Amino acid sequence: GENVEQHPSTLSVQEGDSAVIKCTYSDSASNYFPWYKQELGKRPQLIIDIRSNVGEKKDQRIAVTLNKTAKHFSLHITETQPEDSAVYFCAALQYNNNDMRFGAGTRLTVKP
Amino acid sequence: ETGVTQSPTHLIKTRGQQVTLRCSSQSGHNTVSWYQQALGQGPQFIFQYYREEENGRGNFPPRFSGLQFPNYSSELNVNALELDDSALYLCASSLEGADYGYTFGSGTRLTVV
Numbered sequence: 569g570e571n572v573e574q575h576p577s578t579l580s581v582q583e584g585d586s587a588v589i590k591c592t593y594s595d596s597a598s599n600y601f602p603w604y605k606q607e608l609g610k611r612p613q614l615i616i617d618i619r620s621n622v623g624e625k626k627d628q629r630i631a632v633t634l635n636k637t638a639k640h641f642s643l644h645i646t647e648t649q650p651e652d653s654a655v656y657f658c659a660a661l662q663y664n665n666n667d668m669r670f671g672a673g674t675r676l677t678v679k680p
Numbered sequence: 681e682t683g684v685t686q687s688p689t690h691l692i693k694t695r696g697q698q699v700t701l702r703c704s705s706q707s708g709h710n711t712v713s714w715y716q717q718a719l720g721q722g723p724q725f726i727f728q729y730y731r732e733e734e735n736g737r738g739n740f741p742p743r744f745s746g747l748q749f750p751n752y753s754s755e756l757n758v759n760a761l762e763l764d765d766s767a768l769y770l771c772a773s774s775l776e777g778a779d780y781g782y783t784f785g786s787g788t789r790l791t792v793v
Contacts, residue, residue: 574722600779611684611770611784612723619779657722661778666736668713668778670722 570595570662574671581648582679589674591658592640598669600661601634601641606673607654615656616643648678684773684785692791693761701756701788703771711777712754714746715770717787723770729754730777761792 571594581587593601599620604612618625618632618641625632629648634641645652658671685704693699705712711730715723725738729748743759752773758765768789772782 572722602781604782604784611786612782613784614781617781659722663779665738666713666728666730666778667725667738668782669725670715672722673720 570598570660570667570669572658572660572669572671574658574674576674577672578675578677580677580679583648583650585648587643587645587648587652587676587678589643589656589658589676590640591642591660591671592638593660593669594639595660595662596636596639597664598660598662600663601632602659602661602668603632603643604657604659604670605654606657612657645676648676650678650680652676653678684771684783686769686771686785686788688788689786690789690791692793695761695763695792697761698757698759699761699790701758701769701771701790703754703756703773703785705752705754705771705773706783709773709775709783710752711774712748712752713772713774713778713782714754714756715772716740716765717768717770719767726756728778758790763792766790766792 602617606612631644655673713728714726717723728736748754768787771785
């Protein structure tokens with residue numbers, strides 16, 4: 569089955585710097601890759617997603633890149649702000665059984 | 681437009697008991713997925729319901745079962761509770777499958793003692 573690995577597990581940046589979180593997946597049939605942000609004690613919220621027919625997608629300060637050949641995708645946050653502090657999860661969708669596999673999460677801390 | 685609501689928010693059960701968790705999907709969403717999230721980990725897929733039929737299942741034993749109703753709300757039932765079942769159970773709804781993006785509920789925190 570699909571296996572999603574996420575790095576780093578924790579990331580601390582200074583406000584205004586960029587943050588990059590990387591994920592790899594194992595199932596070449598996976599073709600939908602969302603990213604979720606989960607603040608402490610709250611529900612995961614979809615922040616951006618990408619499909620396998622696209623190499624990059626951007627939404628204001630957030631961008632996601634996908635390398636299908638290498639089976640990895642990354643989240644890029646520019647001009648980080650303290651409110652970006654949260655746990656970020658990547659995921660990959662296995663279409664054969666609708667199993668959305670999540671990475672273990674990255675705890676991002678943005679220091680003012 | 682209402683979001684995804686789950687009940688109860690917290691629950692304490694004894695090992696061996698049975699539990700039912702409930703989820704109301706976001707208006708217009710016909711797909712509901714259930715996830716188990718252990719502390720400090722990513723959510724793990726339990727199963728998905730689409731138009732009242734189970735159409736995907738993760739690596740969970742049969743004592744985890746579910747239902748989806750005509751209004752697309754859903755239940756997760758867990759029989760013969762074990763201590764390791766203690767976790768946050770998240771329900772997520774989506775339109776026509778997972779690749780339209782999930783809207784998660786706030787979850788039910790289940791503690792098995």
